[in-house]
Amino acid sequence: MTNNDRVTGAAALLATYAAVFALYLVVPGRWVEGYVKDQSGRPLRYHLNGLAVFVLSVGAFAALAHAEIVSWNFFYVHRYETLATAFVIGVVFTLAIVLRQMPTGRGLFKDLYLGRLENPQRGRIDAKMFLYLIGAVMLELNLVSFAAHHVLTHDAPSPGVFLYTALFTFFLVEYLFFERVHLYTYDFVAERVGFKLGWGCLVFYPFFYCVGLWFAAEQPSPETPLPLLVLYAALFFLGWTFARGANLQKYAFKTAPDRKRFGPFEQRAIGGRVLASGFWGLSRHVNYLGEILMASALALALGYPASLWPWMYPLYYIVLLVPRQIADDARCKEKYGPIWDEYVAQVPRRIVPGLF
Ligand code: NDP
Secondary structure (H helix, E strand, C coil): CCHHHHHHHHHHHHHHHHHHHHHHHHCCCEEEEEEEECCCCCEEEEEECHHHHHHHHHHHHHHHHHCCCCCCCHHHHCHHHHHHHHHHHHHHHHHHHHHCCCCCCCCHHHHHHHCCECCCEECCEEHHHHHHHHHHHHHHHHHHHHHHHHHHHCCCCCHHHHHHHHHHHHHHHHHHHCHHHHHHCHHHHHCCECHHHHHHHHHHHHHHCCHHHHHHCCCCCCCCCHHHHHHHHHHHHHHHHHHHHHHHHHHHHHHCCCCCEECCEECCEECCCEECCCHHHHCCCHHHHHHHHHHHHHHHHCCCCCCHHHHHHHHHHHHHHHHHHHHHHHHHHHHHCHHHHHHHHHCCCCCCCCCC
């Protein structure tokens, strides 16, 4: 690796992040009201253009690769420099967004990690929406490049790598398609912007989520039989049904609490405030189970079930979501009081229906 290579990788990452930011600023979108309210009680407004920015950014990379201006596996070849550059950007961003604000009283390290500002916005820029978007674009560029490297370096590429990349792309596109629904999630209600969210989206999300391909890009095809690949795809979509179904049901309820049904399910809410039917009657966080199933399906699709690397992604979800469920339950108990107790009595399972 020459100094030139290092500079090329660092410059490419900077140019990519700058281009996504510029597109985020100029690409038309729609203005919507969110769930979080400002100090005067008015819902915050968001300019949503994530899917268009994603398509333009990834399309621009594909056009450059097609024209042979960059190689399709560019972000694989330069993965260590791009990761290192993103790391620095993530740290600088964290320091810049945290240190300019008044302390919350929790101490400097907690403030740096968890952040001080709840929902930083300026004009059409919303820090959280932008961070999720830039993470999604960079992750897709990594996925495409890593998969391309596998294809370019193996005479018989693994169908599992294609499946993994296609399913992950679906995951990112559908997240951006439902961008508005995510305004109703924990990150917007309960998180501030610090290292966890800022560095998390600029570095961890785009570079760790594809950990399976960091490993599998160099491996030969494990020759996974087609029926198994079909099974893994089915597992992925089962997880997606739980995650997307629960999120959409909650969104439908919060935006129209009087509705009587959600698809095939009767809409029943304890005290008119806490859903206890449909997906929310299966377990208190069946959406987390959905996320873990999708991640497990992705790990399996790569065809190396005995290797730890692909499993690090679903394991990360378990480490993230089990404590998050505990924290969210504590928050909900405080907010909803006896209504929440009744919900816990009616739906005793935390994440896995019938088990946990
Ligand atoms: P939830 O969507 O479950 O949101 C929790 C909030 O929903 C609670 O704080 C409460 O807020 C409300 N709520 C909880 N139970 C009920 C109920 N029974 N009826 C009505 N409202 C209820 O969790 P998250 O925000 O953590 O996650 C959102 C999605 O994002 C999930 O699908 C999750 O799996 C996914 N996710 C994905 C990650 C990724 O990296 N891909 C990372 C983390 C999450 P309120 O006070 O408003 O009522």
